[in-house]
Amino acid sequence: MSEVRIIAVIGAGTMGRSIAQAAAVGGFRTILEDILPNALRKAEDAIRAELGRAVSTGSVEQREADAALARIEYASNLEDAARDADMVIEAVPDELESKLEIFVLLDKVCRPETMIVSHTQIQSITELASVIYRAPKCIAMWFPKPPQTSVALEIVRGLETSDETATAAVAVAQRMKREPILLRETPGAITARMQALISNEAFKMLGEGLASAEEIDRALQQGLGLPMGPIAEAEQYGLERRLRMMEYLHKTLGETYRPAPLLEQYVKANKRALAVSR
Ligand SMILES: NC(=O)c1ccc[n+]([C@@H]2O[C@H](COP(=O)([O-])OP(=O)(O)OC[C@H]3O[C@@H](n4cnc5c(N)ncnc54)[C@H](O)[C@@H]3O)[C@@H](O)[C@H]2O)c1
Structure with missing residues (x-):
């Protein structure tokens, strides 16, 4: 070549x-x-x-x-x-x-x-x-x-x-x-698959009422040394795009990747997670 x-x-x-x-x-x-x-x-x-x-x-x-x-x-x-x-x-x-x-x-x-x-x-x-x-x-x-x-x-x-x-x-x-x-070849490769999972889990925690979106983001960002909070990251990426990604991972990789119900609701309502929880 x-x-x-x-x-x-x-x-x-x-x-x-x-x-x-x-x-x-x-x-x-x-x-x-x-x-x-x-x-x-x-x-x-x-x-x-x-x-x-x-x-x-x-x-x-x-x-x-x-x-x-x-x-x-x-x-x-x-x-x-x-x-x-x-x-x-x-x-x-x-x-x-x-x-x-x-x-x-x-x-x-x-x-x-x-x-x-x-x-x-x-x-x-x-x-x-x-x-x-x-x-x-x-x-x-x-x-x-x-x-x-x-x-x-x-x-x-x-x-x-x-x-x-x-x-x-x-x-x-x-x-x-x-x-x-x-x-x-694997759905989502390495980083996107993990990134999607982390933000989905953050939405599950928000849905369970563990803390506010800001607090969950702060805990995960500081605790895991992430460049930004996973909820903020998902918002920046686009919640609808992230939901499509989760649906694709769920279809191809199974139950672990089932989209968080709150993420689905925010997309339906066209809301931003951080704005909603304020
Ligand atoms: N932004 C991210 O977070 C991210 C991260 C990793 C991978 N990706 C992937 O990278 C790819 C691009 O994403 P992006 O965020 O840069 O998209 P984007 O929407 O910012 O840009 C896409 C560009 O493609 C142009 N375009 C559309 N159809 C075209 C065509 N037929 N010919 C030439 N140009 C055309 C559009 O005008 C637009 O400027 C996607 O596959 C996405 O999944 C994005």
């Missing part, structure tokens, strides 16, 4: 722009694509601001930041973005139909040797790869949040992912200054 030089990222939202930034800092020529021009403008501003912050904290040197910015191109058309890429990472919203559509399109426009990566929390890379002709060249990567600073990067092999693709994905992750963890 030839060396990866050009990475295209499809979808310039929260994760896509951070992945593009990590790729550019890692020395790859990077093309960031989105269907919405406004998303591209926001992504460009966010990457500049984020690199500026990294320079001010000393984690990146000014000349590295300038070189990274110069390596990023922005595209509003998938074909233009993916045509020359050695690896394409899709980071569009986690809906099966959207991801399948992107995979089929990429299979048509990419060179035969190009690897296709899905940045997904809940879709099966085996299923995504099953609709295209290059399943051995497909793999999933998952940057935990916050993607700018989280070092671990989970890399999930599908049923047909080749050793070559897995090795190349690990090498790309290392150049992005991440610590790759290569794992077998």
Whole structure:
């Protein structure tokens, strides 16, 4: 397999722009694509601001930041973005139909040797790869949040992912200054599965009336050394998205993952947990 030089990222939202930034800092020529021009403008501003912050904290040197910015191109058309890429990472919203559509399109426009990566929390890379002709060249990567600073990067092999693709994905992750963890396919991978379970448990405790949402969050954040309280984290992630994740984990992994009734109620009522319990 030839060396990866050009990475295209499809979808310039929260994760896509951070992945593009990590790729550019890692020395790859990077093309960031989105269907919405406004998303591209926001992504460009966010990457500049984020690199500026990294320079001010000393984690990146000014000349590295300038070189990274110069390596990023922005595209509003998938074909233009993916045509020359050695690896394409899709980071569009986690809906099966959207991801399948992107995979089929990429299979048509990419060179035969190009690897296709899905940045997904809940879709099966085996299923995504099953609709295209290059399943051995497909793999999933998952940057935990916050993607700018989280070092671990989970890399999930599908049923047909080749050793070559897995090795190349690990090498790309290392150049992005991440610590790759290569794992077998499992719903939610490692971090998302545990994160979902912790916030679901916090909602169960809230439903049992153990304490207020703020107190439960404070206890868990301080007691477990978490970066933020699990209820606040779920709100930031989106309660509806978290409920969908729990439903998926419940369906695939069993009873341990049954969604907390209070989480279901808050989603139905369109309420935020912390606001409701105040
Ligand atoms: N945000 C998180 O907490 C998080 C964490 C880990 C993994 N993920 C996963 O990363 C992926 C992206 O999530 P996000 O939070 O960045 O989403 P987001 O909604 O912030 O961004 C998605 C972007 O994709 C663009 N898009 C939609 N359809 C497109 C298409 N056909 N072609 C090109 N661009 C298109 C949208 O315009 C949007 O800018 C999802 O699979 C998600 O599950 C998200």
